[in-house]
Amino acid sequence: MALLELNDIHKNYLNGNVKVNALKGVSLSIEDGSFVSIMGPSGSGKSTLLNILGCLDTPSRGSYRINDQNVEKLNDAALSDLRNKFIGFVFQQFHLISGLNALENVELPLIYQGVTGKARKEKAQAALEAVGLGDRLYHRQSQLSGGEQQRVAIARAFVKNPKLILADEPTGALDSKASENIMSIFKNLNEEKKITIIQVTHEKSIAECGKIIYHLLDGEINYIEEVQAH
Amino acid sequence: MFKQSLIKAFLVRFCFTAKMAANGILSNVLRSALTVLGVAIGVASVVGLMGIGEGARLNVMEQFESLGTNxxxxxxxxxxxxxxxxxxxxxxxxxxxxxxxxxxxxxxxxxxxxxxxxxxxxxxxxxxxxxxxxxxxxxxxxxxxxxxxxxxxxxxxxxxxxxxxxxxxxxxxxxxxxxxxxxxxxxxxxxxxxxxxxxxxxxxxxxxxxxxxxxxxxxxxxxxxxxxxxxxxxxxxxxxxxxxxxxxxxxxxxxxxxxxxxxxxxxxxxxxxxxxxxxxxxxxxxxxxxxxxxxxxxLNQLVDEIDQANRIMTLLLGGIATVALLVGGLGIMNIMLVAVSERTSEIGVRRALGARQTDLMTQFLLEALYVSLIGVICGIVLGIWGLNIFENYGFQTAVSFDAIKIAVVVALGSGLLFGVYPAISASSVPPVEALRRQ
Incomplete structure (x- = not known):
């Protein structure tokens, strides 16, 4: 059964006074356990698509089912819980919370799940160790390099054992060495933990870490490419 | 068991929200201190002016009672x-x-x-x-x-x-x-x-x-x-x-x-x-x-009448001072709106990680409440201290519990009231919108 199912998704928004049709009828279904890349030139609607997949944005038209639930019918609390339990996010700008240290940042999603004290700390620590940051637990954002910040963000995304990780240009702000590191972590999460990963990127080499690439153009799926290299 | 774990989950969430609210205040100490000062001055003027009014009333009462009320x-x-x-x-x-x-x-x-x-x-x-x-x-x-x-x-x-x-x-x-x-x-x-x-x-x-x-x-x-x-x-x-x-x-x-x-x-x-x-x-x-x-x-009648007039006078002073308190409340609102727009991106991240609208609303309301609470405490201390100084110059003063009650209610009330709008605006930012802004 498909984990995600998009059916004829449209998204319009106003940019100033100009109406932008960001998505013009996207239909796709993504199986549990896959590693998907979305590519396309800027303005092709790939970030909009990712936001809709992550329930951060709502489609103007069309239906979206995730884990057998119709997203349109969920209220704010249910959507928040869905994001909390099923989806981990990784952003291009890392988006760590500046007042908190690495460990506290990773604990955040667990707090919203109501996990208490010691168990929460242990889980968060384990996640940070898994991304190779066992010695950086109490560092703050300003004391970490870009690659390290992104690894903290990834630890924060998978600490709660989500079904799905959504990554928006995860290596966009990193050098090639750090990018490689991030991609190997993603592959690992996908293969070992069976977490579905969907990433948006415009770098071919990064996209090819996935097993399947959706190419977007002008708000529509242009073509689908299977990656053979694996 | 299930219910217990729900309560526990709620508590974990709430404590964290309370902590985030405190972090918010500490993230810009000078700004928070100025806002607190605004509230404190309002509270101090209510406590101080009403204390002076109350002292004057008691002074007049004593003079009249020296005439003999029987x-x-x-x-x-x-x-x-x-x-x-x-x-x-x-x-x-x-x-x-x-x-x-x-x-x-x-x-x-x-x-x-x-x-x-x-x-x-x-x-x-x-x-x-x-x-x-x-x-x-x-x-x-x-x-x-x-x-x-x-x-x-x-x-x-x-x-x-x-x-x-x-x-x-x-x-x-x-x-x-x-x-x-x-x-x-x-x-x-x-x-x-x-x-x-x-x-x-x-x-x-x-x-x-x-x-x-x-x-x-x-x-x-x-x-x-x-x-x-x-x-x-x-x-x-x-x-x-x-x-x-x-x-x-x-x-x-x-x-x-x-x-x-x-x-x-x-x-x-x-x-x-x-x-x-x-x-x-x-x-x-x-x-x-x-x-x-x-x-x-x-004399009883006379004393009652004069006392009544003096009470009204005291309340009037309190009323004027309450205006200062409301201005303090506006200060809270102003600072909260700045805080919300500054932290829009953080709000977006938290939303993506599973924070509900109510979590964010609680956080910003608590933040406003903290500021007014600290303001109230500082204000009461400041007001009583001011009254002491006034007393040293030979005036009769009295710390009026009515004044403290009024100050506490108005300060916390205005803190909440003026905190509501920023809190709602924080919670209603769409997550995408919040993430897009840096």
Whole structure:
């Protein structure tokens, strides 16, 4: 059964006074356990698509089912819980919370799940160790390099054992060495933990870490490419 | 079990939200401190101004109470209505709750003491005066009933007057000249304080019979009566009021249809109780006088009225200060709106990680509440400290719990009220929108 199912998704928004049709009828279904890349030139609607997949944005038209639930019918609390339990996010700008240290940042999603004290700390620590940051637990954002910040963000995304990780240009702000590191972590999460990963990127080499690439153009799926290299 | 874990989950969430709110305040200490200062100044001005108002009220109250709240003053404002001196004793007979009464003659006259001459206020009363007005003597004795009956030329001096004249030595036994006649000084009254108790400290007290001679009249313009308690005084005031209302109806220069009734009334000692058989004088027959010719005043009423006025004054001060407090609240709103727009991207991340709208709303409301709470505490301390300083300059002040209550309610209320809009705007930012902004 498909984990995600998009059916004829449209998204319009106003940019100033100009109406932008960001998505013009996207239909796709993504199986549990896959590693998907979305590519396309800027303005092709790939970030909009990712936001809709992550329930951060709502489609103007069309239906979206995730884990057998119709997203349109969920209220704010249910959507928040869905994001909390099923989806981990990784952003291009890392988006760590500046007042908190690495460990506290990773604990955040667990707090919203109501996990208490010691168990929460242990889980968060384990996640940070898994991304190779066992010695950086109490560092703050300003004391970490870009690659390290992104690894903290990834630890924060998978600490709660989500079904799905959504990554928006995860290596966009990193050098090639750090990018490689991030991609190997993603592959690992996908293969070992069976977490579905969907990433948006415009770098071919990064996209090819996935097993399947959706190419977007002008708000529509242009073509689908299977990656053979694996 | 399930329910318990739900509560636990809620607590974890709430504690974290509370912590994030505290982080918010600490993230810009200077800005938060200024906002707190705004609230604190508002609270301090409410506590301070109301404390000063309350102090002034208590001060006035004390002055009035020094006059005696169980004293009733019956005063004729018109020569035609002045009393025979016997009236004092008669009223004590007729009104049960009156314990004693004295006729009062006030006048001013020239005084000579050795080589000093000057004007002095003279109070003519009977021998019961010290008891009626709670006066003690610090030297000598008060005059007796015999002195009063014999129209003796004797005098008792008020405290300040005695000090001014005799300069610390006892003037008892010395001679003072009033209106050209020599009086022997019998005693000196205890100090009551400047302005208190009809300014008795600066007066000469003599028998009313003697004072009548200075005034060259047979009547007295005032009667002071005393009851056992201030409650009795209120009752007696009503009874006296009724008696004089009837008597005014039959005053010598006012024609009245039923003269017979009047005399019966005055004569009968138990008349007060027998009210029904006596026909009330027809309203139309009572001459309309712009001011009552006789007023019966109990200080209680006066004190109540003045107290009421002072309370309103205090509240007014509090009201003005509350405006300052509201301005403090606006400061909170301003700072919260800045905080929300500064942290939009953080809000977006938290939303993506699973924070609900209610979490964010709680966080920003708590943040506003923290600021106003710290402001309230600082403000109360500041206000009380200010009152202490004020007190050191010799003013009477009082920390009013009403003021503290008002300040706390208004400050926390305005903190919440002005926190609501920023909190709602924080929680209603769409997550994508929040993430897009850096």
């Amino acid at each position: 004293v009733i003053a019956i005063k004729a404002h018109d020569e035609n209505y002045e009393f025979q001196p016997d009236k004092a004793g008669e009223l004590v007979q007729r009104v049960e709750s009156l314990e004693m009464a004295t006729p009062v003659v006030s006048t001013d006259t020239t005084m000579r003491w050795r080589r000093t001459t000057g004007e002095v206020y003279v109070l003519g009363v009977n021998h019961q005066f010290p008891e009626i007005r709670d006066h003690e003597l610090i030297a000598g004795d008060f005059f007796t009933q015999l002195h009063v009956e014999q129209r003796s030329a004797v005098a008792v001096l008020g405290y300040s007057l005695a000090i001014n004249l005799a300069g610390g030595r006892s003037p008892v036994g010395q001679i003072i000249s009033l209106n050209g006649q020599s009086y022997r000084i019998l005693g000196v009254l205890e100090e009551k304080g400047a302005g208190n108790a009809n300014d008795i400290d600066n007066k000469v007290v003599i028998p009313y019979t003697t004072a009548q001679r200075i005034e060259e009249k047979r009547t007295v313009e005032e009667i002071w009566a005393k009851t056992a308690s201030s409650k009795d005084a209120e009752l007696a005031t009503v009874q006296l009021g009724r008696i004089f209302q009837r008597e005014i109806g039959s005053a010598p220069n006012v024609p009245l249809p039923s003269d017979g009734n009047e005399t019966v009334e005055v004569e009968g000692p138990d008349m007060v109780m027998v009210e029904k058989p006596v026909p009330e004088p027809d309203k139309a027959d009572i001459p309309t006088i712009s001011r009552d010719p006789i007023t019966v005043t109990n």
